[in-house]
Amino acid sequence: MPSSTSADFGKPFKEIFSRYEGDFYKIDGMLFSPAEVQVVALETGETFSAGKVDPELIDASFG
Numbered sequence: 001m002p003s004s005t006s007a008d009f010g011k012p013f014k015e016i017f018s019r020y021e022g023d024f025y026k027i028d029g030m031l032f033s034p035a036e037v038q039v040v041a042l043e044t045g046e047t048f049s050a051g052k053v054d055p056e057l058i059d060a061s062f063g
Helices: 013-019 055-062
Strands: 036-040 047-051
Touching: none
Parallel strands: none
Antiparallel strands: 036 047
């Protein structure tokens, strides 16, 4: 986690899908992780955050 850890991250989905010749199952599964995550340690209450929403990539994918 998050999706930015995927080797396929950073390109519009259409481009990624084409690269794998339309085989959805060849795409790195980490790409389908949340864009931004927060994990809270129950014992301490400390919060760890990773990732971020990328509006430009969303626009490139759906625009």
